Amino acid sequence: MSGRHATAITFDHDASHAGAARSFVFWSTSVTTAVGTLGAWWALDTGGLNPAEIVQIALFAVCFAWIAFAFWTALVGFRRLVTRRAVSGLRGPNGSADTQAITSRVALVVPMRNEDPHAVFANIRAIGESIGRSRHPELIDFFILSDTVDPDIQVAEEVAWTELRGHLASICRVYYRRRTDNSGKKAGNLAEFCRRWGASYEYFIVLDADSLMEADTIITMTRIMELNPGVGILQAPPTSIGGRSRFARLQQFAGFAYGTVVTAGMSGWQGGDSNYWGHNAIIRTKAFARYCGLPVLSGTGPFSGEILSHDFVEAALMRRAGYEVWMLPELVGSFERLPPTLLDYAQRDRRWAAGNLQHLRLLGTAGLHPMSRLHLFMGASSYLMSPVWLLFILAGVTSALLDSAASEGPTVDPLAAVVVFVSSTVLVFAPRFLGLVAVLRDRDARRALGGAGLVILSGIFEIVVSALMAPITMVMQTLALVGILSGAKVSWGTQRRDGERPTALDLLRVHTPHAVLGLALLVTAVLIPGSAPWLAAMIVSLLAAPLLTAWTSGTDPESSVMSRLIRVPDEVAPPRVVVRADELVAVRPTPVTDGLRRVLTDGRAHSVHLAVLATxxxxxxxxxxxxxxxxxxxxxASISVEDRAVALASPEFLRAHRRSVVRPVRTATTVLAPVHG
Amino acid sequence: MIRHTADARAFGAGDTSHAYTSEPSRLHLETFVRDLGYPAERVDEVIFHFRRERGAMTVDDAAEHLAEWMSAVGRVHVGDERSLTPEDATASFVLSGAAMWHSDTLFADPSALPPAHRAALSAASTTVVPLESPLPMPAQDLAGPRWGRRRRTEPSVHRVSWMSSR
Structure with missing residues (x-):
């Protein structure tokens, strides 16, 4: 895994294995679900079924289908990783010389909104410098597509842009565009780019604010698009990097060890009917503009308005138009950063949940490929599974209470129950096991991570922590869904930097529902001792939620044991583009705390801001x-943020007040305000 | 941070439309150079070049050198014979990000500059966005199946759909 190179992928256009793999996953999932559900029925039907048990079996079937599907997908992925089979169904470049032979113009577009400009521009500069080492930097332009509304961040972006433009001047062009009308959110931002400049670029690559890509990967993706005119979108699944908190490192390890297997599996059975994740993907501009414009959904409520999770819908529309959508896990050199704490993760998850839930309305859209409908459904289901799991537990508790009240002897077949429980556990953890085996088989990765022992220990540690965190995220996602459907605002506190722990107040507020549910289950376990073994892990997890969140938010010193665990190869030997981005981020500039003052007192900020306003x-x-x-x-200090924004939007005002920044002389000894903010 | 003096007040920290002055003040020059975008640690170097190599003791002189130099870059790069005003030259220089390059650049012979740098400095490149080349992007219809109605016809590479084409 380490040392892989984007240009080292082999392709076999004529072969196609996706259809067979798709049938295998479908039938295997169906049979596994049927057998598991029959087992659950058998376990519960000992003394006849009460209504709660019938509901429980129905919910079990849904949950079991979900984990069975993940298991069989992981198995397909494991086979693909182990056999190192060529990518079938796509034409690929024939060697590195052919890869570099691109002739198309590509725009790297970076939509951003109120992000930390220093970090974003550091990433872009690192990517730009990487492109400078490629053969055709002149074919690539950057577009920073700002939807920023915070006036201070606007000015910081503009100043950072002039510096970036200077640094990359000998490599590629860097343009900066800011919208005054932020309609359509990120999708509207990208659509505006296509409408204004789309005809100049055969392809564009979407980068998020925290995205990083190696030039090799960008060039390889471009060449694949050139060689396959039927491909509309090509996704390079991003590897998570740069995490310092325990939470981010755990996610990073899970993504590396298990995510790789699952992604390879999905790519294996989806083939050219894959999905798009909104960033680190190359898109055929003309096809995207022609077929992927998003409408505003009519009506009010959570299923209407602007489409929030645009990526799945755009992929579905691209597929509807006949273009293929591919995801290639073999494309290394594509990176993203992770939220540092569980609360930040939940905050992001809530946004995604709102978007994915909206997709349910689009399931019936005319002309969509069945696989696109499956993607939309699975996206929504990934969030709906949380309330389904919670309802399953509640149905189990109710059924136990009903049985205990009836007290007519044993109502559950203990052997069958244990078999079902063990089977479920195996299905849940098997993808992780397969991921670990795949890592252990890779000699380079194994050595980089400190040997097989440390890899296995890391795997066990991650499994324990993720098992403890699963009930916590289940409650969080359920609450988020309730909030989305009821229109209630749910907040997980302010966004934190890596290593910054949530406050005690945040922990208490966020984890109160966990504590309430944990106590309720504890009471059940005390009242019905037979249920205690089944509920113990969940009770511990829910009651320990604040401690777990606080602990995972922390960081470990480099010399600690923890820092040697849950490592990923990119942490041990970071890719060049990541190292460079980190170096650039470490040099913090003077922050822009008052954009209006900066524009009125700093000639450079003034010139750039007026130039941006002119567009x-x-x-x-x-x-x-x-x-x-x-x-x-x-x-x-008396000028509010809103007033600063108004003043900064008026070129006339800015020109007229360019010299009025200094307090007029009142006495000969007046102490003057510094003119540079 | 600029010093708190009357000089700083009078010239509004380098407002290019007002700050040109024949007064030989280092503070004015410092403000002018900062406003071109040079990082604080390189301001002294640039002022040194202005004074020693171009004899520019005032902001007027420095702005004049900048305008002449930028005009020469335009001539060398695209044969543009226009003479830029100090204001236009300053804005173009700022937008190109040229202050991030070596401090010698501003005093180099324009024909000796790398073509990419000349392109970045030339008037056509000093806008924040390129010329537009529009592509229509119509909103798609996401309504449900329209059974019994004629389907919209769209060109495609190889259309795949489970729906009947009635």
């Missing part, structure tokens, strides 16, 4: 007189 489509606002007075008086 705005909307009419400038009228700046109220009171803002002018505050500016004239140098009372910067």
């Amino acid at each position: 705005a489509s909307s009419a400038p606002p009228t700046v109220p007189e009171r803002i002018a007075r505050l500016v004239d008086d140098g009372a910067w």
Whole structure:
């Protein structure tokens, strides 16, 4: 796994294994689910079925199908990784010289909104410098597509852009566009790029604010698109990197060891009917513009309005138009960063849940490929499984209470129950086991991670922690869904930096529902001792939720035992683009704390800001007189963020007040405000 | 941070439309150079070049050198014979990000500059966005199946659909 190179992929256009793998996964999942459900029926039917048990069996079937599906997908992925079979169904470059023979123009587009400009521009510069080492940097342009509304961040972005443009001047062009109308969110931002500049670029690659890609990967993807005119989207699954908190490192390890197997499996049976994850993917511009424009969904409520998770829908529309959508896990050199804590993860998860839930409305859209409908359904299901699992537990508790009240002897076949439980556990953890085996088989990866012993220990450790965290995320996702459907606002606190722990108040507020459910299950276990063994792990997890969140938010010193566990190869030998991005991020510039003051007192910020405003489509606002007075008086601290935004949107105001930043002389000894913020 | 003096007040920290002055003040020059985008640690170097190599003791002189130099870059790069004003030259220089390059660049012979740098400095490249080349992007219909109605016809590479084409 380490040392792999994007240009080292082998292709076999004429072979196609996706159909057989698809049938295998479908039938295996169906049979496994049927057998598992019959087993559950057998276990519960000892003394006849009460209504709660019938519901329990139905919910069990849904949950069991879900884990069986993941298991068989992982098995397909494991086989693909082990056999190192060529990518079937696609034409690929014939050697590295052919890879470098690209002739198409590519735009690397970076939609951003109120992000930390320093970190984002550091990533872009690292990618740009990587492109500078390739053969055709002149074919690649960067577009920073800002939807930022915070006036201070706007100015920081503009200043950072001039610096980036200077640094990459001898490599490629870097453009900066800011929308004044943020309609359509990220999808609208990308659509605006296509509408204005799409005809200049055969392909565009979407990068998130935290995305990183090696030039080799970008060039290889471009060449694959050139060789396969029927491909509309090619996704390079991003590897998670750069995590410092225990939570991020655990996720990173899980992504490396198990995610690789599952992604390889999905790619194996989906073939050209794969999905798109919204970033680190190359897109055929003309086809995207022609077929993937998103409408606003009519009505009100969670299933209407702008499409929130645009990626799945765009992939479905691309497929509807006849273009293939591919995901190639073999494309290494594609990276992303992870949220540092469980609470930040939950915050992001909530946004994704809202978007994926909306997809349920689109399941009946005319003309979609059945696989696209499956992607939309699976996306929503990945969140719906949490309430299904919770209801399954509640149905089990109710059924136990009913049986205990009836007290007519044993109502559950203990042997059958144990067999079902063990089978479920095997299905849940088998993908992790397969992932570990795949890592252990890779000599380079095994050595990089400190040997087989450390890999196995890391695997066991991750399994224990993830098993403890599963009930916590189940409750969080259920609450998020309830919030989305009821319109209630759910917050997991402010966003944290890596290594920054959540406050005690945040932990208490977020984990109260976990504690309540944990206590309720504890009472059940006390009242019905027979249920205690089944509920013990969940009770421990739910009651320990605040401690677990706090502990996973922490970091470990490099010399500690923990830092030697759950390592990934990219942590031991970081890719060049990641090292460079980290170096650039470490040099913090003076932050822009007051954008208006900076624009009125700094010639560079002033020039750039006016140039950016010159490209705005909307009419400038009228700046109220009171803002002018505050500016004239140098009372910067009294100007609100909203007022700063209004003033910064008016070129006329900015030109007129360019020199009014300094407090007028009142006495000969007046102490003047510094003119540089 | 700029020093708190009357000089800084009078020239609004390098407002290029007002700051040109014949007063030989180092502070004015410092402000001018900072406003070109040079990082604080390289301001002294650039002022040294302005004074020793171009004899530019005032902001007026420095701005004039910048305008002449930028005009020469345009001539060498695309044969543009226009003479830039100090204001336009300053804005173009800032937008190109040229202050991130070596401090000698501003005093180098334009014909000796790398073509990529000349392109970045030339007037056509000093906009924040390129010329538009539009591509229509119509919103798609996401409505459910329209049984019994004629389906929309769309060109495709090889259409795949489970729906009947009635």
